[in-house]
Amino acid sequence: MNFKLKIWRQPNQKTAGEFHDYAASNIPAEASFLEMLDIVNEGLAEGNEDPIAFDSDCREGICGMCSLVINGIPHGPGKAKTTCQLYMRRFQDGDTIWIEPFRAAPFPVVKDLVVDRSAFDRIIESGGYITARTGSAPEANSVPIGKPIADLAMEAAACIGCGACVAACPNSSAMLFVGAKVSHLGLLPQGQPERKSRAHNMVRAMDELGFGNCTNHYECEAVCPAEINRTFISRLNREYRKAAVREAVAVTVDE
Amino acid sequence: MALATVPPTRVKRFSANPFIAFYQSSIGKKIIVAVSGLYLIFFVTGHLLGNLEIYLGQDHLNAYANLLQQLGPILWAERIILLSAVVVHIVATIQLTIENQAAKPKKYAVSKPQSSTLASRTMIYTGLLVICFVVYHLLQFTLMWTNPEYRNLHDELGRHDVYHMVILGFRQPLISLFYAAAIFFLATHLSHGFESVTQTLGINNRRIGRFISNGGRWLSWLIFAGYVSIPITILLGLIK
Incomplete structure (x- = not known):
């Protein structure tokens, strides 16, 4: 599958950010959204470009570390799941996907899509x-x-x-x-x-x-x-x- | 990661006085909005029931209006409470809105509301439109500044002829249209407001939740139908 990505890039909290266009090519339909970003990042690293920063940890939907607002919806389309449990098969081939960090004054952007x-x-x-009570459990x-x-x-x-x-x-x-x-x-x-x-x-x-x-x-x-x-x-x-x-x-x- | 953010700064400090602190808190302010809103819902409903007496005829409506005027200090007490509720409701919601905008300084490039409604997102605007209407409504029918000729309307018993005042007012299609638009904004405001009151006061729960939100919407549009029926029947010439 191929996608056009519009991703928020911001070097740090103090510097203003903007959207950059990226192409995600040859993405398996069974890839998770984060795996899709990993593939894009590998390509960026090969071209000596700064990879896109995003949060993730357990990648099985229980830790609460992954974030992202995908096409205007936190954790992307679909109910009751985190971004790491969102699979690319949910999108249509050739879709344009907007990826933004969580926006809120108390959640400042650390870098790109990572917020504090x-x-x-x-x-x-x-x-x-x-x-x-410390000691043995009751x-x-x-x-x-x-x-x-x-x-x-x-x-x-x-x-x-x-x-x-x-x-x-x-x-x-x-x-x-x-x-x-x-x-x-x-x-x-x-x-x-x-x-x-x-x-x-x-x-x-x-x-x-x-x-x-x-x-x-x-x-x-x-x-x-x-x-x-x-x-x-x-x-x-x-x-x-x-x-x-x-x-x-x-x-x-x-x- | 080698990058650091400035730790979240405290944007608000609470007063040591519990009453001031209650008002400063988000939920405290919202409770005040909910209680004043509930009072205004009761007023809007009572006012409608009074207005609907127009269908009982001139004598009924004028007698009712005369009765209200005779209440004297009770009427003034009610007016003061009502005015305070309106002022508190508006001041607190404007403060809440300013805080809410500060909490979301950067909006999303793509926005896709999942459960909010046009009514819920436009509460501050529908509310402000309604208060603009209320000012005109008072100038027209209560103070009669816009139409001083209403002051000379009296029925056979020498009472102020509210019945004919209303008919004269709503015979002008533009006034009726403006009135219907204002009531539409009021109903939109209430369709979110009813459910919000129960949620903010903490009486909403799973058992009554759907009943309250649907019931609130029904009641809002019933209020709309009730109010707007009056100019419509007058324009159709069914009440003369």
């Missing part, structure tokens, strides 16, 4: 953890959790933190990501000690880092590789509302 998503780490540091059945709760928490825990939600959101809102984290930890007994402060602190961190405000478009849900449901945003709104009331009536939220 450490803002997510700052959000996690502010509340995305539990106080765990007996599994000593902490009973109802099946529906366990399932719901597991559904939220499926978030791989790739940032596609922020990339897809016209406002660069991180509500789906934060909603997933607050829900997955807040639903389980292990997450109760910090539950009161978690939503409060993570929302404040998200706002401080310059993520935008959710306007309920649900573009995030549509592109999420883990299919995180929009109702986790509703749950986050609820948790934050309770935390804010608690703070206003002078009950410390850090208890």
Whole structure:
């Protein structure tokens, strides 16, 4: 298969970028999107050109490292998959494919298609953890959790933190990501000690880092590789509302 | 990779005062928008029900308008609450929009919306168009600055003749067209607004989600039909 690629090239954060045209020739239909870029890069390296920088790690859809906005959609066309799980057979031979980095003020471009998503780490540091007892693990059945709760928490825990939600959101809102984290930890007994402060602190961190405000478009849900449901945003709104009331009536939220 | 980025800078600092901090937060501001929006939805619905009394005849509508005028301090309390809701709703949404634009400084060369709608993407514009209409609407029917002759309309009982004022107003096709366009923008705004209120207040869930979003859309277009039916029946000469 042959493709015309329009790829965003940007030397570093400080320098302005622009689209460059590349030709991807003789690409096997079973190649993944990242493998297609590898093939293009091999050609660039042979011609002593700077290869296109892009993020990837596990290449099996679970690590959340690969990114890219392909023809206007984070992780490209199709539901519930990351860019590494997108195969070239999904495209037509001769297609023009636009490849851009995730765009959001809190995700600055490092180089070409690589963006710095450490803002997510700052959000996690502010509340995305539990106080765990060190030492041997407790007996599994000593902490009973109802099946529906366990399932719901597991559904939220499926978030791989790739940032596609922020990339897809016209406002660069991180509500789906934060909603997933607050829900997955807040639903389980292990997450109760910090539950009161978690939503409060993570929302404040998200706002401080310059993520935008959710306007309920649900573009995030549509592109999420883990299919995180929009109702986790509703749950986050609820948790934050309770935390804010608690703070206003002078009950410390850090208890 | 040898390249480094400037670590994300904090673009916002929160006040130590919990009330100010609540307003500064994204969700806090949105909750205020949702609550004021919900109040405005109730007003729009109540106002429509009042307006529909035109179909019951001159006496009914004028009696209803007269009753509202007789409320005195209650009417003024309602007007002050309504005005505050409008001001808060507009100020907060403009602030949110400015923050949202700052969070997406660079737009995509190719954009392919997956689930947002024209209504959801144009909330700020439909909202601002509606408020422009509301100003004209007040100048026309409440303050009667644009049409001072309305002040001299009285029925046999000496009450202000709202019934004939409305008929005179909507007999002009351009005024009716402008009115219908404004109500169209209002309905578009509400078709996204209803569902947004439940989501922001955290009462949306999987069981009621579809019902709320579809119900909200139905209600919005019912409101549209209700309001726009009045100029249409007047232009068709069914109400004289």
